[in-house]
Amino acid sequence: MTAVSHPLESFHAVIPAGGAGTRLWPLSRASRPKFLLDLDGSGRSLIQQTWDRLHDLIPADRIHVVTGRAHAQAIREQLPDLTGLIVEPSPRDSMPAIGLAAAVIGAQHPGAIIGSFAADHVIDDQVSFAEAIGQAVAVARTGLVTTIGITPTEASTAFGYIESGERLGVEGAGSARAIRSFVEKPDAATAADYVASGSYSWNGGMFVTRTDVLLGHLERLQPGLHAGLMTIASAWTGGDRQAVLDSTWPALTKIAIDHAVAEPVSLEGGMAVVPGEFTWDDVGDFAALQDIGAASSPETIWVDAGGLAIAEDGTTIAVVGLDDVVVVRTSDALLVVARDSAQSVKDVVAELKRRGRDDLV
Amino acid sequence: MTAVSHPLESFHAVIPAGGAGTRLWPLSRASRPKFLLDLDGSGRSLIQQTWDRLHDLIPADRIHVVTGRAHAQAIREQLPDLTGLIVEPSPRDSMPAIGLAAAVIGAQHPGAIIGSFAADHVIDDQVSFAEAIGQAVAVARTGLVTTIGITPTEASTAFGYIESGERLGVEGAGSARAIRSFVEKPDAATAADYVASGSYSWNGGMFVTRTDVLLGHLERLQPGLHAGLMTIASAWTGGDRQAVLDSTWPALTKIAIDHAVAEPVSLEGGMAVVPGEFTWDDVGDFAALQDIGAASSPETIWVDAGGLAIAEDGTTIAVVGLDDVVVVRTSDALLVVARDSAQSVKDVVAELKRRGRDDLV
Numbered sequence: 249m250t251a252v253s254h255p256l257e258s259f260h261a262v263i264p265a266g267g268a269g270t271r272l273w274p275l276s277r278a279s280r281p282k283f284l285l286d287l288d289g290s291g292r293s294l295i296q297q298t299w300d301r302l303h304d305l306i307p308a309d310r311i312h313v314v315t316g317r318a319h320a321q322a323i324r325e326q327l328p329d330l331t332g333l334i335v336e337p338s339p340r341d342s343m344p345a346i347g348l349a350a351a352v353i354g355a356q357h358p359g360a361i362i363g364s365f366a367a368d369h370v371i372d373d374q375v376s377f378a379e380a381i382g383q384a385v386a387v388a389r390t391g392l393v394t395t396i397g398i399t400p401t402e403a404s405t406a407f408g409y410i411e412s413g414e415r416l417g418v419e420g421a422g423s424a425r426a427i428r429s430f431v432e433k434p435d436a437a438t439a440a441d442y443v444a445s446g447s448y449s450w451n452g453g454m455f456v457t458r459t460d461v462l463l464g465h466l467e468r469l470q471p472g473l474h475a476g477l478m479t480i481a482s483a484w485t486g487g488d489r490q491a492v493l494d495s496t497w498p499a500l501t502k503i504a505i506d507h508a509v510a511e512p513v514s515l516e517g518g519m520a521v522v523p524g525e526f527t528w529d530d531v532g533d534f535a536a537l538q539d540i541g542a543a544s545s546p547e548t549i550w551v552d553a554g555g556l557a558i559a560e561d562g563t564t565i566a567v568v569g570l571d572d573v574v575v576v577r578t579s580d581a582l583l584v585v586a587r588d589s590a591q592s593v594k595d596v597v598a599e600l601k602r603r604g605r606d607d608l609v
Numbered sequence: 610m611t612a613v614s615h616p617l618e619s620f621h622a623v624i625p626a627g628g629a630g631t632r633l634w635p636l637s638r639a640s641r642p643k644f645l646l647d648l649d650g651s652g653r654s655l656i657q658q659t660w661d662r663l664h665d666l667i668p669a670d671r672i673h674v675v676t677g678r679a680h681a682q683a684i685r686e687q688l689p690d691l692t693g694l695i696v697e698p699s700p701r702d703s704m705p706a707i708g709l710a711a712a713v714i715g716a717q718h719p720g721a722i723i724g725s726f727a728a729d730h731v732i733d734d735q736v737s738f739a740e741a742i743g744q745a746v747a748v749a750r751t752g753l754v755t756t757i758g759i760t761p762t763e764a765s766t767a768f769g770y771i772e773s774g775e776r777l778g779v780e781g782a783g784s785a786r787a788i789r790s791f792v793e794k795p796d797a798a799t800a801a802d803y804v805a806s807g808s809y810s811w812n813g814g815m816f817v818t819r820t821d822v823l824l825g826h827l828e829r830l831q832p833g834l835h836a837g838l839m840t841i842a843s844a845w846t847g848g849d850r851q852a853v854l855d856s857t858w859p860a861l862t863k864i865a866i867d868h869a870v871a872e873p874v875s876l877e878g879g880m881a882v883v884p885g886e887f888t889w890d891d892v893g894d895f896a897a898l899q900d901i902g903a904a905s906s907p908e909t910i911w912v913d914a915g916g917l918a919i920a921e922d923g924t925t926i927a928v929v930g931l932d933d934v935v936v937v938r939t940s941d942a943l944l945v946v947a948r949d950s951a952q953s954v955k956d957v958v959a960e961l962k963r964r965g966r967d968d969l970v
Contacts, residue, residue: 273927274927549957549960549961551950551953551954551956551957551960552950552953557945559943563940563941563942563943564941564942564943564961564966564969565942565943565944565945566634566635566942566943566944566945566946566954566957566960567944567945567946568944568945568946568947568950568953568954568956568957569946569947569949569950569953570931570934570945570946570947570950573931573945575943575945577938577943579924580924580925581924581925581926581927582920582924582925582926582927582936582938582943583926583927583928583929584918584926584927584928584929584931584934584936584945585927585928585929585930585931586929586930586931588930589912589913589929589930589931592912592913592929592930593912593927593929595912595929596910596912596927596929599910599912599927600910600925605925608925
């Protein structure tokens with residue numbers, strides 16, 4: 249290892265900003281995705297909060313956002329100091345998005361380390377977040393693809409889990425361990441076992457890696473995708489960036505970074521995890537939205553009732569005789585959902601699509 | 610008894626049209642009461658349905674509506690053939706309203722029989738309704754104040770009951786019985802006993818009486834109210850009708866016909882009941898509204914859910930994971946209520962008043 253003058257030297261953040269968040273319909277829409285919304289009433293959208301969290305650690309010119317054409321302008325407006333906006337011609341899932349960022353950043357900053365952070369997650373406790381990033385960057389310098397495993401606060405069945413193995417003994421990252429495996433969202437009993445064991449953490453989708461390490465794995469595991477990304481990256485600073493992007497991008501393999509790199513590399517012993525002791529939530533549904541402290545509209549009238557009631561259009565909501573209910577009213581739609589059924593809101597969006605109501609999704 | 614050429618000769622109908630129906634908020638409002646609404650999707654408001662039912666039996670000029678100033682114009686628009694509109698200066702409950710109609714009609718048509726029918730009830734089966742009216746008019750001619758007792762279809766706790774006594778043997782009204790007593794809304798066990806006994810019927814608030822008989826009872830039981838009504842009636846066809854009405858009306862005793870006449874006269878043996886075998890509902894709350902067949906907005910999406918969902922503003926409602934829920938969206942308000950709690954909707958209106966939101970009540 250070469251000595252570094254600052255733990256986060258050459259560390260760049262990548263924020264993939266995609267996904268509509270169909271479980272938060274009708275607040276989130278294809279045209280107004282979750283990351284653009286101020287869901288917790290903080291005054292900052294989720295992507296602005298993500299930006300704030302990273303900008304506290306590194307300068308603005310080392311924060312990059314990858315998004316689709318539809319949301320580029322909204323992101324520019326919400327993040328006026330952003331210089332590194334990468335616009336995808338079409339959604340190809342997270343691996344092409346993060347891979348392109350790695351290729352572009354790596355070409356300009358050889359040896360750079362990137363960390364990817366979803367645009368629409370909520371994190372509380374900046375000190376612990378910074379601590380985890382510091383450790384993850386230290387581990388990533390050693391050539392391991394590193395993730396931050398969120399220390400579980402409950403036996404959630406809503407998240408994937410990371411099983412950690414032996415301690416790695418990396419300097420500056422005393423808590424880092426090898427990853428034994430990634431596991432999908434478990435059932436309740438399995439989740440309880442995971443949490444009781446102390447060896448499992450939530451997969452928050454935060455990957456920290458040297459660009460050359462990530463691209464090396466890609467070249468080996470997804471050579472076609474790697475080649476396409478390198479073609480685009482080599483044209484990035486030239487006059488034909490857009491032409492190359494438009495001709496190359498649509499043929500790239502549509503795949504998540506979890507399946508393309510994280511899972512296979514973990515089986516080869518090439519992945520590490522550092523603990524994240526902060527509060528984290530992916531705000532996956534309205535139950536989660538309530539958990540992160542979203543407040544009901546102040547005008548709401550509850551009679552023998554409780555839950556979350558949001559009137560985006562400012563009208564008065566009255567709820568009578570129902571507990572644990574979530575009510576969301578927008579100018580053009582209305583959702584009433586039992587908190588326990590919050591995950592099924594995606595079925596509403598599916599039904600709207602089936603009915604051809606693209607104006608509402 | 611004098612012979613009559615037609616069973617309904619000299620029979621006039623009086624429709625008291627008052628009451629906002631706070632349990633049907635936000636559909637019904639002070640400015641848009643229940644009787645003006647097409648609640649069952651039939652294309653006719655409740656007062657129009659009441660009109661249709663009576664006009665099927667008697668000519669338009671024998672149907673009278675008593676209402677407040679706020680709704681006079683809306684009623685004229687909904688009932689273009691109405692000639693007998695009596696406008697109260699202020700609400701004084703049902704006895705002054707029906708008493709004034711009796712005094713005015715009796716002055717113009719000596720010996721007339723009036724029947725009062727709430728503007729906001731739903732009745733199905735016109736043949737049975739006509740049969741009951743025919744019997745009630747026959748009994749009323751004998752000098753009894755006569756009501757129609759609805760044959761119960763369940764042990765409802767939402768209605769008052771009428772206990773019937775001995776058979777009266779009136780010609781043309783073979784089913785008529787004396788009334789033993791009126792009883793308030795019972796608890797569930799008492800209601801079950803009532804229905805099992807076969808001697809109790811629902812009090813639908815339909816009173817049929819000779820005007821002279823009703824006014825005679827009033828003169829004896831509520832002499833001040835009687836005097837005031839006669840003063841107004843004597844000025845009715847002159848030029849100072851409005852002046853006399855305005856000066857006399859506010860001092861009239863505010864009292865329901867049930868308490869002023871029906872209950873005391875029943876104890877004296879002066880009241881009769883004829884059975885109403887038709888389907889009847891006072892549409893007292895959203896559970897009743899659902900029972901009378903009100904339909905959900907066709908765009909509603911139900912996911913593991915069921916109930917009644919009305920979007921008056923035409924927007925799409927989605928309900929997820931909730932059974933027996935009622936959702937009502939208007940342009941300015943939203944109600945979500947468990948069917949079992951439908952009666953508590955009045956508490957929402959009370960709370961809105963407490964908050965000074967008169968614009969919403």
